Amino acid sequence: MSVSFIRRIASPKKALTAAALAAATAGMALTAAPAQAATTEASSAQAIAHKMIPDAAQFNAFSKIVEHESGWNPSATNSSSGAYGLVQALPGSKMSAAGSDWKTNPATQIKWGLDYMNSRYGSPAQAWSFWQANGWY
Incomplete structure (x- = not known):
């Protein structure tokens, strides 16, 4: 091991930076538990939606709307509108x-949202087109 490498990791701040860089290079993330829990919850909801919406274009449109509306957080609440x-x-x-x-099941929320988009706009892709034009759906 080189002396310069040892010096680089000697300070805790530099060691953390080196660890974060190594983790990022390996495709891992160093996050605090709450952020990790939110990320896990979001990726779980996305996986559920992907199973319920197998068509890639429709899933992508649905996903874009949900990303803008709630960030894939099933308990997201708009404080001004409710x-x-x-x-x-x-x-x-x-x-x-x-x-x-x-209130608690992402699959139920996805089912309702998909039914809403299909009945009101014809499809998630058409709902996304409307969202892009209006900033809401």
Whole structure:
């Protein structure tokens, strides 16, 4: 091991930077538990949506809307309007039509959101087109 490498990792700040760089290079992330939990919850909701929406174009459109609306957070709440969940239903209780577990189950929220997009716009892709033109759907 070279002396310069040892000097680089001698300070804790530099050691953390080196570890973060090594982790990033290896495709890993160093995050705090709450951020990791949110990321895990979001990726889980995305996986559920992908299974429910197998068409790539429709999934991508649905995903873009959800990313803008809630960041894939199933408990996202708009403090000014009260809109709730992945798809920001207003009121959130509308999602009870898809299941009584609408407050906590991303699959129920995805089902309701997909049904809403299909009935109101014809498809998630058409809902995304509307969202792009108006900033809401």
